[in-house]
Amino acid sequence: xxxxxxxxTQNVDTEEQLQALLNDKSGKQYYExxxxxxxxxxxxxxxxxxxxxxxLRTWLEICAHCGMCADSCFFYLANKKDPTQVPSxxxxxxxxxIVRRKGNVDNAFMQMVMDTAWSKCTCCxxxxxxxxxxxxxxVMFGYLRGLCYSQGFVPWELKIGSGMHRIYxxxxxxxxxxxxxxxxxxxxxxxxxxxxxxxxxxxxDADIIYTVNAREPKxxxxxxxxxxxxxxxxxxxxxxxxxxWEETSLAMFAGDWAACKMQxxxxxxxxxxxNPKRMVVTECGHAYRATVVEGPYWAGLKGGQTxxxxxxxxxxxxxxxxxxxxxxxxxxxxxxxxTYQDSCNYIRNAGLSDVAREIMxxxxxxxxxxxxxxxxxxxxxxxxxxxxxxRYREQRNVGxxxxxxxxxxTGCKLVIAPCHNCWDAIRDLEEEFKIGIRWSFLKPLLxxxxxxxxxxxxxx
Amino acid sequence: MYAFVTGPxxxxxxxxxxxxxxxxxxxxFRGLNWQMDRVAYKEHMTYGIKGAIxxxxxxxxxxxxxxxxxxxxxxxxxxxxxxxxxFTPLFIYGHNVLLQERFGWSLWAMPESMATFLTFAVIIxxxxxxxxxxxxxxxxxxxxxxxxxxxxxxxxxxxxxxxxNFQIGNYNFWLIAHILSxxxxxxxxxLTKLSHFIGFFLSRAQLGMDYGIKRGGMKSNGLSW
Numbered sequence: 001x002x003x004x005x006x007x008x009t010q011n012v013d014t015e016e017q018l019q020a021l022l023n024d025k026s027g028k029q030y031y032e033x034x035x036x037x038x039x040x041x042x043x044x045x046x047x048x049x050x051x052x053x054x055x056l057r058t059w060l061e062i063c064a065h066c067g068m069c070a071d072s073c074f075f076y077l078a079n080k081k082d083p084t085q086v087p088s089x090x091x092x093x094x095x096x097x098i099v100r101r102k103g104n105v106d107n108a109f110m111q112m113v114m115d116t117a118w119s120k121c122t123c124c125x126x127x128x129x130x131x132x133x134x135x136x137x138x139v140m141f142g143y144l145r146g147l148c149y150s151q152g153f154v155p156w157e158l159k160i161g162s163g164m165h166r167i168y169x170x171x172x173x174x175x176x177x178x179x180x181x182x183x184x185x186x187x188x189x190x191x192x193x194x195x196x197x198x199x200x201x202x203x204x205d206a207d208i209i210y211t212v213n214a215r216e217p218k219x220x221x222x223x224x225x226x227x228x229x230x231x232x233x234x235x236x237x238x239x240x241x242x243x244x245w246e247e248t249s250l251a252m253f254a255g256d257w258a259a260c261k262m263q264x265x266x267x268x269x270x271x272x273x274x275n276p277k278r279m280v281v282t283e284c285g286h287a288y289r290a291t292v293v294e295g296p297y298w299a300g301l302k303g304g305q306t307x308x309x310x311x312x313x314x315x316x317x318x319x320x321x322x323x324x325x326x327x328x329x330x331x332x333x334x335x336x337x338x339t340y341q342d343s344c345n346y347i348r349n350a351g352l353s354d355v356a357r358e359i360m361x362x363x364x365x366x367x368x369x370x371x372x373x374x375x376x377x378x379x380x381x382x383x384x385x386x387x388x389x390x391r392y393r394e395q396r397n398v399g400x401x402x403x404x405x406x407x408x409x410t411g412c413k414l415v416i417a418p419c420h421n422c423w424d425a426i427r428d429l430e431e432e433f434k435i436g437i438r439w440s441f442l443k444p445l446l447x448x449x450x451x452x453x454x455x456x457x458x459x460x
Numbered sequence: 461m462y463a464f465v466t467g468p469x470x471x472x473x474x475x476x477x478x479x480x481x482x483x484x485x486x487x488x489f490r491g492l493n494w495q496m497d498r499v500a501y502k503e504h505m506t507y508g509i510k511g512a513i514x515x516x517x518x519x520x521x522x523x524x525x526x527x528x529x530x531x532x533x534x535x536x537x538x539x540x541x542x543x544x545x546x547f548t549p550l551f552i553y554g555h556n557v558l559l560q561e562r563f564g565w566s567l568w569a570m571p572e573s574m575a576t577f578l579t580f581a582v583i584i585x586x587x588x589x590x591x592x593x594x595x596x597x598x599x600x601x602x603x604x605x606x607x608x609x610x611x612x613x614x615x616x617x618x619x620x621x622x623x624x625n626f627q628i629g630n631y632n633f634w635l636i637a638h639i640l641s642x643x644x645x646x647x648x649x650x651l652t653k654l655s656h657f658i659g660f661f662l663s664r665a666q667l668g669m670d671y672g673i674k675r676g677g678m679k680s681n682g683l684s685w
Contacts, residue, residue, distance in 0.1 A: 067599035133664065375684055
């Protein structure tokens with residue numbers, strides 16, 4: 001079975017493998033090797049027979065080809081209603097075809113499947129809400145990504161990403177030492193302005209265990225400090241784990257299910273080790289989806305629940321505002337028109353739309369909804385790992401038009417996006433289309449608006 | 461001929477229909493897997509059933525979902541077609557006379573004019589569905605000959621029934637054709653994608669449980685379909 005040095009069906013389990021992939025700039029050699037990767041049709045079909053059960057088979061079989069999924073897909077709309085972007089067409093032409101051919105597909109076909117699965121679908125699951133049969137093509141594309149991964153047809157960045165999870169239990173090469181150092185550094189950095197500020201590591205029996213996205217310690221450590229400030233203001237008894245602090249899962253985007261399991265188990269282990277009452281996850285959509293919504297199933301937890309109750313950051317913020325743990329200075333509320341980006345992963349796929357509105361009612365004087373909104377909102381355009389894949393940058397940028405037009409229609413210049421992927425996509429759409437907007441997570445806005453009790457203020 | 465198609469052949473087709481539907485249901489349930497589907501069906505049955513009912517009921521109401529409201533023309537075609545397709549054979553007077561003769565019981569029978577109206581409605585809705593298939597690029601691209609075949613199977617009993625009823629041409633020929641096409645329809649339901657007759661409910665229930673249990677149903681009032 002010819003396999004490349006970099007592009008192959010092997011998992012990335014060692015630092016050497018990872019480094020070799022990282023050294024291959026933009027995945028040039030990786031994609032070249034992919035052209036020669038042989039499809040293991042037998043294994044592919046065996047996997048399908050084992051895992052493609054009644055739900056997915058029924059979906060593939062009964063699709064009435066009515067086209068009602070067409071307008072639900074932002075790629076279809078952004079690509080001027082190109083019929084090849086109709087979700088049904090995309091899944092029938094890929095997964096449907098592999099099943100019909102009993103896995104007997106060639107390299108070119110698998111590359112087409114890979115391109116479709118990652119550049120024409122972000123697994124936002126919106127189409128599933130518009131199909132009369134409830135055929136969720138996002139779920140099917142997620143499954144298809146797993147098949148692609150098992151055959152070695154996975155975008156370079158995501159092969160690296162899943163390798164990162166396997167090696168570091170984080171989507172980036174942040175070691176335990178790096179993480180703990182960052183916590184200490186941030187606490188020290190901000191202590192002068194916030195006397196008594198701490199980022200407590202590995203405290204037993206805390207009320208809250210706080211977990212993050214590795215991008216935060218790696219590239220935006222101030223986000224961690226902001227979380228600490230808000231917990232400090234709210235008087236929370238909280239901690240972060242030294243290990244098992246990473247909530248994200250590029251492995252989920254890659255379809256590397258074994259790595260998904262490893263990743264979430266590291267977080268669940270931290271829960272068992274430190275025995276906190278509940279977990280709060282940072283402002284990241286897919287992190288919450290991976291670790292709280294899907295993770296328990298990867299880990300084989302029968303009730304489908306995390307070992308302790310888990311909450312997205314917006315749930316904690318809404319609670320803190322509702323209970324008065326954090327009070328907003330009425331004069332500092334957002335006066336300008338402001339809109340909210342409903343993340344697919346924690347709004348459509350986790351039911352938190354009311355919570356988001358509750359927050360806006362406390363902090364904004366002129367909150368304007370995008371249309372459509374809540375569970376029906378469109379993907380930002382960068383979900384499902386698409387933001388991070390160089391090979392599909394052009395397709396991603398075209399897809400951003402739908403979100404651009406939604407934002408423009410609100411007349412707002414400020415977009416609140418409590419999700420890393422949405423935040424990135426909106427930043428990139430501003431860079432691409434220059435529509436003059438600003439975008440923000442909740443944390444920095446809340447810190448500016450919160451009333452600081454006298455005993456927490458620095459001495460003059 | 462009449463005795464054969466209304467006797468052994470009718471029994472055979474009803475048997476295939478009922479056994480096929482039951483087999484479909486069993487196969488579907490047996491193929492569900494909490495870990496692979498990532499839905500804890502059993503552990504959260506109450507949330508699951510609530511989600512399943514919501515997911516089915518909203519979609520059974522014309523304009524009851526965002527999607528039905530988004531495509532009003534198709535929604536009208538769809539409901540006209542399906543209401544006619546289901547109600548006409550069950551409640552048409554002629555069928556109930558047969559039931560009474562054979563088994564000594566019958567269902568409520570609708571007035572003749574209503575049956576004729578519904579039959580025309582099914583045929584006209586089917587024509588619009590075909591036109592739509594051809595007119596819209598996003599539907600045309602996914603349309604296969606198989607889609608026309610199942611549509612033809614579903615509509616054939618209505619066309620032949622109408623021709624027999626109005627005695628256009630040879631009555632006996634159209635009557636036999638009507639009975640045969642009805643039997644083909646019955647057999648085709650479990651064996652083709654017409655299995656959405658039951659698949660609709662199974663699939664909607666499953667996605668409803670998914671949303672009701674895992675994707676937010678336990679933290680919200682339920683998805684706004």
